[in-house]
Amino acid sequence: MDSALEIASDDDRRSCWVCFATDEDDLEASWVEPCKCKGTTKWVHQQCLQRWIDEKQRVNHTQRVNCPQCNTEYLIFFPKFGPFVYVLDLVDRLLYRVSPLLTAAVVLGSVYWSALTYGGITILLVSGQNEGVRIIEQADPIFLSVTLPTIPVMLIVIKMVPWDNYLLKLWWRHASRLPDMRGLCSSLRGELPGNTFVEPPETVNRLLDRTLLNDSYSATRVFVSALMLPAVGALVGRTCFSGVRTPLQRTLLGCFSFIMVKGVFKIYLRRKQVLRQLKRKVLNYGDDINEDEELALYGEDED
Amino acid sequence: MDSALEIASDDDRRSCWVCFATDEDDLEASWVEPCKCKGTTKWVHQQCLQRWIDEKQRVNHTQRVNCPQCNTEYLIFFPKFGPFVYVLDLVDRLLYRVSPLLTAAVVLGSVYWSALTYGGITILLVSGQNEGVRIIEQADPIFLSVTLPTIPVMLIVIKMVPWDNYLLKLWWRHASRLPDMRGLCSSLRGELPGNTFVEPPETVNRLLDRTLLNDSYSATRVFVSALMLPAVGALVGRTCFSGVRTPLQRTLLGCFSFIMVKGVFKIYLRRKQVLRQLKRKVLNYGDDINEDEELALYGEDED
Numbered sequence A, B: 001m002d003s004a005l006e007i008a009s010d011d012d013r014r015s016c017w018v019c020f021a022t023d024e025d026d027l028e029a030s031w032v033e034p035c036k037c038k039g040t041t042k043w044v045h046q047q048c049l050q051r052w053i054d055e056k057q058r059v060n061h062t063q064r065v066n067c068p069q070c071n072t073e074y075l076i077f078f079p080k081f082g083p084f085v086y087v088l089d090l091v092d093r094l095l096y097r098v099s100p101l102l103t104a105a106v107v108l109g110s111v112y113w114s115a116l117t118y119g120g121i122t123i124l125l126v127s128g129q130n131e132g133v134r135i136i137e138q139a140d141p142i143f144l145s146v147t148l149p150t151i152p153v154m155l156i157v158i159k160m161v162p163w164d165n166y167l168l169k170l171w172w173r174h175a176s177r178l179p180d181m182r183g184l185c186s187s188l189r190g191e192l193p194g195n196t197f198v199e200p201p202e203t204v205n206r207l208l209d210r211t212l213l214n215d216s217y218s219a220t221r222v223f224v225s226a227l228m229l230p231a232v233g234a235l236v237g238r239t240c241f242s243g244v245r246t247p248l249q250r251t252l253l254g255c256f257s258f259i260m261v262k263g264v265f266k267i268y269l270r271r272k273q274v275l276r277q278l279k280r281k282v283l284n285y286g287d288d289i290n291e292d293e294e295l296a297l298y299g300e301d302e303d
Helices: A002-012 A046-056 A083-127 A127-137 A139-159 A162-177 A181-192 A199-217 A219-240 A247-278 B002-012 B047-056 B085-125 B129-138 B142-157 B163-175 B178-193 B202-214 B219-240 B246-280
Strands: none
Touching: A083 A127, A083 A139, A083 A219, A083 A247, A083 B246, A127 A219, A162 A199, A162 A219, A162 A247, A181 A219, A199 A247, A219 A247, A219 B085, A219 B202, A247 B085, B085 B129, B085 B142, B085 B219, B085 B246, B142 B219, B163 B202, B163 B246, B219 B246
8 A cells, every 4th residue: 555655656746857857846847748658757848858859850850759768759749830831831842852853954954965065076077067067957956956965875885895805805715725825825934933833724814804894994984985086086087098088988987997906906905914914923032133124013013 | 959950851841821732742833932931831832822912912903912921011023014015004004094084074074065055045045035146146255155154153152142041040039029029939838838938049049050051951952043043033024024125134123033032931931930840849648639730740741
């Protein structure tokens, strides 16, 4: 009987779990029991709880807040807006939602407009000024608005095909069966005494893949060289194929020969780079560096 | 004497720390002592060490590799490139370095071109088609290439000035001394029994700052509304100020009145939003929601 009475009186004496003040400390403060908690922890001052919620919502002021003890979500009442303010609030929130989409649209529009302009300039470059203007003026504007921006896109897509890498791998696979490669392997042994092992094919393939992967990962390089191709092609065409009649044929020939020559150089260089990697040798500690040979410490010579 | 002999013979019997094979296991393998380590751990097969280094350099093949025991950096010898391959390699690395810069230049150029176009369209919108074309044709091309792109930039910069926020704060500071605000505070007490405290000024200021900060942080909103201002201004000018003579005056009047009306609405809405936040109340657990009042749980009504 005694303990039941004591619990009842404990329950009657309210104490705020934020400021620990009781009814006697502050007669005017308003109380709230916002959660499933029982006993002394169930009471809290309205004002104290609001401050506590403000603290919790400091980063995101729409975050839901729960009781730290019983995890009940607090129900928060907001007075109703008048109809005019309600509409204003609705418009405000709509603008807030729509702005990122509109910004994305502006950015896309800007990219489209640049691609369209690039396409037009490319037509002028490839076909020559007079013929280019004639083509653009005679074509259907809707047709142009679709085809011109696809020109840079197509250039980049085509540039992304790693045909030179395929050729390099093909070369390597067949070269290993030719006298050239066998001679190289033995000269390798001769040149570098102590490095008498012949690299297993897996090592070669791994090195090859690593070198080529590194290469194709440079997205900016693909992008830049794709966009510069028409200008370079026109330049090469005008320089090397001035005998060819139409500017279109001249530029196409220029582009094609530039791609071929560049591809051959690139394949050759990549092969040499892989061979160099294969021929590397770890030196004995304290070994004198042979002055005839260039010692290239990795991290300095390679990037 | 015995132990010294034993150490010497131990030192003579080489054992690879990667594959644990000794001289007897593989007579042909080449050995290297690449670090300061003494004793049995100083020897390693050239081929084993290379594989081990490959493993370490899997992510970054130019990373320096050290001995895991004595931390000596391994010196790795690379054979010299021929002069032709050296030049190719140099050009290759130069292209690799320059590509990101060129890509950035392309992106900047694209932004510039879009801003230039936007500036031109704005001139046409604000001054009317005929007058706009005349202005652009008569102006110096270099002057236009500088001024036209600055038009969108200036619009965005001007839009970033939060004049409405300043006005709202000013209003609040003075309203608290006016009967209106005092009446509001007492009606607040009357409307929400139990919520009898008056918010201290710090709470009001904090809420105000939070509401406005949220607002000015929406960069996309500033961007979009700045870029749309000339079009909206021209529309408002044509609709509301058709009596005004020149298109320029009409559009400027349209812009100005639009900004003013929108600003007043915005200040009013923000004030109401802060007041609503001040009037919120945490409900008792299990309280019946009064159907006359709208219960707006945060997270659903607010975003």
